Amino acid sequence: MGIKSKLSDFENTVYLDKISKSIRDLNSTTDTSLFVQQMVSLSELLSNYDRNLGNNSFPAIDENAQDPTYFLAAYFDTKKITGALWVYRIVRSLTRYILLSDRFYETADDRYALLAKQVRKSVNELLQSESDAQHLFYSIDYLLGQFSAFWKFEQIIKRRILRNYTFSYAEIRHFNLSKSSDASLVYSKVLDAKLPSFNENVALVLHYNQALLDIQDDWEDIEDDIQEDMPNIFVMAAVDNISYNRIKKSGHDIVRKVVLSGTNSSRGPISRLVNDLHTSIKGVSIPENFAFLKILSDRYADTLRAKISSENF
Numbered sequence: 001m002g003i004k005s006k007l008s009d010f011e012n013t014v015y016l017d018k019i020s021k022s023i024r025d026l027n028s029t030t031d032t033s034l035f036v037q038q039m040v041s042l043s044e045l046l047s048n049y050d051r052n053l054g055n056n057s058f059p060a061i062d063e064n065a066q067d068p069t070y071f072l073a074a075y076f077d078t079k080k081i082t083g084a085l086w087v088y089r090i091v092r093s094l095t096r097y098i099l100l101s102d103r104f105y106e107t108a109d110d111r112y113a114l115l116a117k118q119v120r121k122s123v124n125e126l127l128q129s130e131s132d133a134q135h136l137f138y139s140i141d142y143l144l145g146q147f148s149a150f151w152k153f154e155q156i157i158k159r160r161i162l163r164n165y166t167f168s169y170a171e172i173r174h175f176n177l178s179k180s181s182d183a184s185l186v187y188s189k190v191l192d193a194k195l196p197s198f199n200e201n202v203a204l205v206l207h208y209n210q211a212l213l214d215i216q217d218d219w220e221d222i223e224d225d226i227q228e229d230m231p232n233i234f235v236m237a238a239v240d241n242i243s244y245n246r247i248k249k250s251g252h253d254i255v256r257k258v259v260l261s262g263t264n265s266s267r268g269p270i271s272r273l274v275n276d277l278h279t280s281i282k283g284v285s286i287p288e289n290f291a292f293l294k295i296l297s298d299r300y301a302d303t304l305r306a307k308i309s310s311e312n313f
Contacts (some may be wrong), residue, residue, distance in 0.1 A: 183210035188299030212300035
């Protein structure tokens with residue numbers, strides 16, 4: 001079953017022209033901030049195009065499934081918009097599947113498992129539409145199975161937090177890299193199947209970039225994660241100085257301040273982790289077609305440093 005487009009031929013052409021222009025704008029940009037802003041615009045454009053193609057929409061999770069990074073990686077390496085769009089749709093659908101499965105493991109709500117099953121079916125349909133990526137049709141279950149081990153690990157960390165255990169820097173780093181391993185275990189394999197210049201160094205940079213983004217997500221989700229008793233590396237860092245029971249009892253309006261006061265700000269393990277990831281990325285050699293990934297690395301790391309150092313304790 002193929003994707004049923006809601007677009008006329010003319011509308012389809014208009015969208016493709018807009019996407020082409022957005023890529024040209026990105027190519028001509030040397031300013032990092034402007035590059036990131038233009039990526040946001042491209043993300044919105046790709047999302048709207050994908051929705052009008054008839055691809056299932058999940059508004060509650062799609063905000064976290066709109067990253068155009070893999071689209072750009074595919075386009076910069078092949079210069080083919082059609083192939084890059086295929087990569088975008090596959091990665092977006094796989095991200096939806098993982099996010100829905102993640103919510104199922106967190107809530108035990110079967111509704112999320114059913115939605116994930118629907119998305120998994122749509123992934124198979126997309127895989128069958130591409131003759132030179134057929135092997136992904138047979139290997140994707142294995143790849144997803146590799147990442148699924150993280151959810152059991154997450155439950156172990158949750159139990160340790162609830163018991164007021166403390167965490168070493170190595171444990172915090174391991175949790176963060178495990179959480180972000182969907183980039184290297186799953187999404188990167190889509191690029192590997194399609195791109196001539198792709199190699200494992202590119203997968204490593206994608207993994208570490210995702211790790212930086214996951215730190216940012218944990219920053220933004222501190223209050224929600226505490227309310228739901230879900231692992232968060234800022235909480236994991238704080239319980240070395242403040243018990244989780246005390247954190248949990250803090251009012252919603254001050255719980256962030258309580259957590260961050262226990263992380264030792266710019267001298268603590270989270271800042272060390274950001275610096276270690278950024279330094280590692282700088283030391284990895286990747287083909288020129290993927291150089292933009294390091295621009296994103298700089299942006300992600302600098303943004304996190306600014307957020308962490310902005311807190312006064």
